[in-house]
Amino acid sequence: MERLIEILEDIQPDVDYASCTDLIDGHYLSSLAIISLIAELEEEYDITVPAVEIVPDNFNSAERIMKMIERLQEEY
Amino acid sequence: MQLSSLLLAGKGKSLTSLFSLLYLILFLPACIVGYTLTPKKWKKYFLLLASYGFFWLISGELVIYLIISTFSVHYFGIWIDRLSGQMKAQLAELPKEQRKQAKAGFVKKQRGVVTLAAVLHIGLLLVLKYSPFFTTNVNTLLNKLGLSVSLEIPKYLMPIGISFFTLQAVSYIVDVYRGVIKADGDLLRLALFMSFFPQIIEGPICRYSETAEQLWNVKPIEYRNLTFGLQRILFGMLKKVVVADRLNLLVSAVFDTKNNYQGGIIAIGAVCYTVQLYMDFSGSMDAVVGTAQIFGITMPENFKRPFFSKTISEFWKRWHISLGAWFRDYIFYPVTTAKKMKKLTSSARKKLGNHYGPLVAGSIALFCVWFCNGLWHGSAWSFIFFGMYHFALILIGNMLEPPVQAVNKKLHIDPKRFWYRLLQIIRTCVLVVIGELFFRARGLRAGLDLFKRMVTDFSFSTLDNRLLKTLHADRYDFAIVGVTLLIIFVVSVLNEKGVCIRESLSKKHVVIRWAVLYALLLYIIIFGAYGLGYKPVDPMYAQY
Numbered sequence: 278m279e280r281l282i283e284i285l286e287d288i289q290p291d292v293d294y295a296s297c298t299d300l301i302d303g304h305y306l307s308s309l310a311i312i313s314l315i316a317e318l319e320e321e322y323d324i325t326v327p328a329v330e331i332v333p334d335n336f337n338s339a340e341r342i343m344k345m346i347e348r349l350q351e352e353y
Numbered sequence: 354m355q356l357s358s359l360l361l362a363g364k365g366k367s368l369t370s371l372f373s374l375l376y377l378i379l380f381l382p383a384c385i386v387g388y389t390l391t392p393k394k395w396k397k398y399f400l401l402l403a404s405y406g407f408f409w410l411i412s413g414e415l416v417i418y419l420i421i422s423t424f425s426v427h428y429f430g431i432w433i434d435r436l437s438g439q440m441k442a443q444l445a446e447l448p449k450e451q452r453k454q455a456k457a458g459f460v461k462k463q464r465g466v467v468t469l470a471a472v473l474h475i476g477l478l479l480v481l482k483y484s485p486f487f488t489t490n491v492n493t494l495l496n497k498l499g500l501s502v503s504l505e506i507p508k509y510l511m512p513i514g515i516s517f518f519t520l521q522a523v524s525y526i527v528d529v530y531r532g533v534i535k536a537d538g539d540l541l542r543l544a545l546f547m548s549f550f551p552q553i554i555e556g557p558i559c560r561y562s563e564t565a566e567q568l569w570n571v572k573p574i575e576y577r578n579l580t581f582g583l584q585r586i587l588f589g590m591l592k593k594v595v596v597a598d599r600l601n602l603l604v605s606a607v608f609d610t611k612n613n614y615q616g617g618i619i620a621i622g623a624v625c626y627t628v629q630l631y632m633d634f635s636g637s638m639d640a641v642v643g644t645a646q647i648f649g650i651t652m653p654e655n656f657k658r659p660f661f662s663k664t665i666s667e668f669w670k671r672w673h674i675s676l677g678a679w680f681r682d683y684i685f686y687p688v689t690t691a692k693k694m695k696k697l698t699s700s701a702r703k704k705l706g707n708h709y710g711p712l713v714a715g716s717i718a719l720f721c722v723w724f725c726n727g728l729w730h731g732s733a734w735s736f737i738f739f740g741m742y743h744f745a746l747i748l749i750g751n752m753l754e755p756p757v758q759a760v761n762k763k764l765h766i767d768p769k770r771f772w773y774r775l776l777q778i779i780r781t782c783v784l785v786v787i788g789e790l791f792f793r794a795r796g797l798r799a800g801l802d803l804f805k806r807m808v809t810d811f812s813f814s815t816l817d818n819r820l821l822k823t824l825h826a827d828r829y830d831f832a833i834v835g836v837t838l839l840i841i842f843v844v845s846v847l848n849e850k851g852v853c854i855r856e857s858l859s860k861k862h863v864v865i866r867w868a869v870l871y872a873l874l875l876y877i878i879i880f881g882a883y884g885l886g887y888k889p890v891d892p893m894y895a896q897y
Contacts, residue, residue, distance in 0.1 A: 312715055313702050
């Protein structure tokens with residue numbers, strides 16, 4: 278989780294990622310930030326984030342992002 | 354291509370508008386009565402029959418395209434699903450370290466099937482819709498090269514709504530591939546999803562996950578749904594019959610005649626066309642959503658008060674929402690998440706920073722989206738220009754975001770202030786009107802000529818009663834359009850604030866409720882632009 282928050286802060290600073298639960302709905306993360314984030318997540322966690330996963334529900338909080346990462350890592 | 358030529362094989366042109374008397378007095382009531390009398394378990398089949406009957410009436414034998422399209426997506430979906438099943442069964446038997454490689458093999462096969470399906474469906478649309486445009490341009494090129502060869506320009510009859518149901522078909526196949534939905538084993542359920550009669554002409558472009566189940570599990574008609582649905586149709590009729598149709602002759606005079614109007618008059622024409630297009634299209638969507646509601650079906654909204662947008666980007670999230678969402682999900686994200694693009698994003702971010710870095714890959718994807726968006730609207734250079742115009746505006750908007758924020762910070766300007774947001778809204782509206790001028794002009798050259806005159810000769814000095822006569826408009830027309838737009842504006846502001854007027858009205862006393870509805874109906878009857886001296890506009894988006 279710590280590493281994920283570091284990545285998020287690097288892409289979009291000045292957001293409290295530990296508590297924020299509306300990163301997309303609250304417009305904290307723009308579509309450009311999402312593009313960067315996906316590229317970073319794939320490199321860091323050795324996963325592939327398909328287009329179908331790009332929905333607000335998966336990106337609204339650091340916790341949700343982490344859950345998506347774990348799910349994608351589990352998928353064979 | 355003109356709507357009239359699309360309808361050469363059609364049986365009843367007047368049915369193509371959801372506001373035609375034939376539809377409102379005959380078809381819709383017959384459907385409501387027939388649906389009510391049909392036993393519950395047969396209602397879905399009644400809707401399917403009504404939808405195909407409707408399509409037959411507007412497109413005649415061209416209904417074959419819809420049938421082929423439905424059969425095709427049905428079998429492609431089952432094929433992809435079968436591959437998924439095989440993959441899961443085989444992977445479950447393999448040790449974990451071998452799964453990734455085995456999965457890649459199956460995904461490759463599935464991708465091949467999806468690509469084949471998309472190529473067949475989009476390819477058919479390309480051939481029918483764009484081959485005359487392509488051949489004409491090839492002929493022009495050959496001519497410029499001094500070659501005396503000329504290719505015959507093909508002429509095809511296209512069924513109305515093919516651009517809409519093709520996108521719906523592709524979204525179904527891709528969603529099955531992505532695992533968002535299971536392939537539908539019931540051909541008739543899929544057929545109803547593809548053909549539901551209110552939406553077949555102008556959309557909205559629905560996703561299988563949004564409407565298929567609702568359509569199949571239809572309920573009996575309820576009083577509330579019936580009244581709410583009819584009220585929504587009535588509101589759409591206000592937009593279409595009172596505003597869009599009334600502006601038709603004026604818009605036609607500015608854009609279709611060779612009168613060299615002053616720049617100011619062209620600007621009035623462009624504003625009127627933008628209003629007309631919005632009133633026509635969003636009015637039709639009101640009729641679609643209202644009709645569906647009568648049968649207890651919730652259709653996705655296609656408009657969310659687009660002229661309250663602060664940026665062009667926001668405008669396209671509020672205007673023709675289902676088309677924008679389709680391009681986002683099936684072009685923008687797949688392009689930006691392609692392997693090479695992700696690498697590009699990573700390296701560009703290191704060099705250009707958090708804002709401009711991802712913008713490199715983002716702008717390539719945006720270009721693809723807007724090129725397709727322009728082309729989707731029509732096979733002409735003016736439509737491609739229209740797409741590129743909006744691509745440029747969105748890109749410039751993105752590029753200017755950091756410096757604008759810095760200037761605001763330095764000058765202590767709060768972007769949330771009312772006057773700042775109002776200026777942003779006015780700027781967006783002006784940019785949209787300019788785009789619509791090119792969209793409506795008869796070709797790119799005509800559009801550039803109109804734009805040039807609008808800018809270089811911006812004056813209203815010739816605007817008098819005689820000129821208004823050539824525009825087929827008088828002060829009475831402007832007054833009616835003005836008052837009606839004011840009513841629609843008030844409703845829009847209330848909607849923007851989350852007020853549902855139909856809900857509020859339903860809580861009022863029965864006398865007030867009916868008085869309001871009768872007043873609206875009378876208003877449409879008295880001030881609607883129909884009969885002698887008027888030319889109703891064909892459903893504008895039906896030709897795309």
